[in-house]
Amino acid sequence: MIHFQPLGRKVEARKETPLLDLAREAGVQIESICGYAGKCGKCKVVITSGALNLSKATESERDLIPEKDRRAGMRLACQTYIKSFGKIVVEVPEGSRRGHHRLLAAGVEPKVKLSPALKKVVLRLPPATLKDLRADDDRLLEVLFKKAHLKSSISPGVHGRIPEALRKQDWVTTVTLYRNWEVIQVEPGDTSRNLFGVAVDIGTTKVVAYLIDLFTGDIAATESMPNPQIPYGEDLMSRISYTIKERDGAGRLQYAIVDGINTLVTRLCTAKGISRDDVLEMMVVGNTAMHHLFFGIPAQHVAAAPYAPAVRTSITVSPSHIGLNIYPFGKVSSLPNVAGFVGADAVADLISSGLYNDNKIGMMIDIGTNTEIIAGSKRKLLSCSCASGPAFEGAHIKYGMRASTGAIERVWIDPSTLDVNLRTVDDAPARGICGSGIVDAVSELFKAGVLEPSGKMMASENNRIRRGKEGTAEFVLATGSDTATGEDITITQHDIQEIQLAKAAIFTGVSILMKRLRIKPSELTRVYAAGAFGTYVDASSAIHIGMYPEVPVDRISFIGNAAGSGARMCLRSVEKRELADELSRKVEYVELAAEKEFQKEFAQAMFLPHRDLSRFPNHKKRTSKYHWS
Numbered sequence: 001m002i003h004f005q006p007l008g009r010k011v012e013a014r015k016e017t018p019l020l021d022l023a024r025e026a027g028v029q030i031e032s033i034c035g036y037a038g039k040c041g042k043c044k045v046v047i048t049s050g051a052l053n054l055s056k057a058t059e060s061e062r063d064l065i066p067e068k069d070r071r072a073g074m075r076l077a078c079q080t081y082i083k084s085f086g087k088i089v090v091e092v093p094e095g096s097r098r099g100h101h102r103l104l105a106a107g108v109e110p111k112v113k114l115s116p117a118l119k120k121v122v123l124r125l126p127p128a129t130l131k132d133l134r135a136d137d138d139r140l141l142e143v144l145f146k147k148a149h150l151k152s153s154i155s156p157g158v159h160g161r162i163p164e165a166l167r168k169q170d171w172v173t174t175v176t177l178y179r180n181w182e183v184i185q186v187e188p189g190d191t192s193r194n195l196f197g198v199a200v201d202i203g204t205t206k207v208v209a210y211l212i213d214l215f216t217g218d219i220a221a222t223e224s225m226p227n228p229q230i231p232y233g234e235d236l237m238s239r240i241s242y243t244i245k246e247r248d249g250a251g252r253l254q255y256a257i258v259d260g261i262n263t264l265v266t267r268l269c270t271a272k273g274i275s276r277d278d279v280l281e282m283m284v285v286g287n288t289a290m291h292h293l294f295f296g297i298p299a300q301h302v303a304a305a306p307y308a309p310a311v312r313t314s315i316t317v318s319p320s321h322i323g324l325n326i327y328p329f330g331k332v333s334s335l336p337n338v339a340g341f342v343g344a345d346a347v348a349d350l351i352s353s354g355l356y357n358d359n360k361i362g363m364m365i366d367i368g369t370n371t372e373i374i375a376g377s378k379r380k381l382l383s384c385s386c387a388s389g390p391a392f393e394g395a396h397i398k399y400g401m402r403a404s405t406g407a408i409e410r411v412w413i414d415p416s417t418l419d420v421n422l423r424t425v426d427d428a429p430a431r432g433i434c435g436s437g438i439v440d441a442v443s444e445l446f447k448a449g450v451l452e453p454s455g456k457m458m459a460s461e462n463n464r465i466r467r468g469k470e471g472t473a474e475f476v477l478a479t480g481s482d483t484a485t486g487e488d489i490t491i492t493q494h495d496i497q498e499i500q501l502a503k504a505a506i507f508t509g510v511s512i513l514m515k516r517l518r519i520k521p522s523e524l525t526r527v528y529a530a531g532a533f534g535t536y537v538d539a540s541s542a543i544h545i546g547m548y549p550e551v552p553v554d555r556i557s558f559i560g561n562a563a564g565s566g567a568r569m570c571l572r573s574v575e576k577r578e579l580a581d582e583l584s585r586k587v588e589y590v591e592l593a594a595e596k597e598f599q600k601e602f603a604q605a606m607f608l609p610h611r612d613l614s615r616f617p618n619h620k621k622r623t624s625k626y627h628w629s
């Protein structure tokens with residue numbers, strides 16, 4: 001038996017199962033940004049009894065836990081497996097407990113006319129008699145043609161279900177058609193109101209699934225989880241290299257994501273009280289690598305020059321082809337990709353933002369581990385992708401965490417006293433800092449003159465600035481007496497560098513696309529900030545550190561989980577799918593690594609806000625009263 005303290009939860013031990021899983025089963029939520037990869041160090045627990053029943057410390061644990069703490073029993077819950085039975089007592093420190101995770105499921109979603117690819121038709125058939133000896137399939141198709149004027153064929157595999165479906169409810173039956181020509185389901189009676197599909201946004205870090213009632217068009221339920229491929233690599237490149245280096249690596253990655261989505265589908269169906277067989281179609285979006293790995297398409301060519309994807313066009317396969325547990329004769333479709341690093345998710349962003357239809361020039365920025373940017377207007381659209389990494393998700397940041405209870409999400413610093421004002425998610429005592437808080441903190445520290453434009457933290461008499469255990473400078477955001485963990489929460493010199501790298505990657509993309517379009521930031525009439533991070537980050541802080549282009553903040557629109565919105569719109573409407581196909585051909589892809597100016601742009605963008613201040617002409621105005629003006 002395993003006891004989780006101080007929460008008093010218990011669970012039966014299972015051999016070869018990580019403590020992280022057993023904690024979840026016991027209802028104890030432990031933070032896990034990297035999803036079992038042993039990289040984030042957020043899932044620390046302390047074994048107070050029964051350590052001999054557990055696996056030995058791994059290399060990751062030796063790297064991430066100081067020896068003194070290891071000797072005191074500290075382990076990473078994702079790396080610690082049950083080896084033998086016996087009483088095990090696990091202390092879960094406050095800092096490792098996950099609060100309510102703020103999930104951004106919503107997105108700005110223009111209304112679409114409901115015209116899904118699936119259609120249900122209720123038929124009343126003449127019963128078979130000695131005078132009417134037609135076979136069931138002929139009878140069905142003939143009545144369908146008479147009633148709906150649709151010339152259709154029956155999907156292989158469905159034939160076996162027809163005899164019972166026709167006779168069970170006295171020859172009243174409901175036929176489900178895919179795109180008006182393929183009969184994919186025949187059910188007894190009138191089930192016309194029971195029509196469901198699932199839209200899935202596969203992010204590199206997070207997967208969100210939406211159950212859509214295709215009879216009403218409403219969202220019936222939403223579920224999400226960290227991308228289960230994270231243990232194989234935090235970013236796209238490391239996952240693709242796993243598929244190249246490991247035998248059946250691609251198979252393992254595909255299994256991980258399909259298995260994860262199956263779990264989400266089960267949760268969605270339980271929430272709505274329907275069966276998985278009621279889900280007839282799935283619409284999937286994701287960046288190109290996620291798309292390829294999900295469908296079992298080789299992704300290695302995406303990772304090497306000239307970065308050509310294997311598949312650009314939208315595809316549709318049967319669920320059994322990839323092991324998805326929905327209605328077996330249903331459909332799994334994807335939107336088209338644009339290029340190796342601009343995928344179906346960017347096409348979905350484009351559709352939900354409406355940028356493709358704007359007369360004036362705008363820009364859409366979807367920030368994630370891999371940031372996709374599209375700029376232009378109705379006439380011309382350019383896209384690029386930036387390797388911004390997982391820092392905004394809280395990874396590689398000393399006190400980084402996701403935006404869940406107790407995460408510092410807003411920071412204000414008095415430039416004269418360096419006193420700090422914080423806002424945390426759910427107004428709970430601080431446990432760490434999430435992406436929007438980190439951007440605010442860097443912006444405020446820069447405004448207050450604590451950071452040089454190079455990002456270097458200045459020495460100061462003020463006791464908020466000190467040398468951390470690692471010997472480098474750090475700024476105390478919250479002291480132990482005010483935090484949930486009793487530990488000071490700091491932002492370190494290393495954290496600042498991580499944010500500089502991430503924001504420089506994004507601004508390099510922004511800058512190169514603007515140059516290609518021959519426009520200045522002031523000519524951008526709208527900037528659409530997509531994704532959870534884009535929605536919660538303070539726009540003026542993002543401009544101040546040089547991540548967003550310098551535009552008046554009222555031109556920045558927060559469109560939420562736009563990829564999820566676009567996927568839902570396309571699940572509901574075949575016209576939107578056709579639009580997606582058209583846009584994927586129209587959007588031009590700019591490969592940043594092939595741009596002559598890439599290195600120079602990136603090096604300049606590492607500065608706060610930028611080495612070339614002519615790109616941020618109002619910077620001086622914003623900071624004139626501060627140290628670095």
Ligand code: FES
Binds near residue numbers: 042
């Ligand atoms: S989840 Fe254990 S180290 Fe990241």
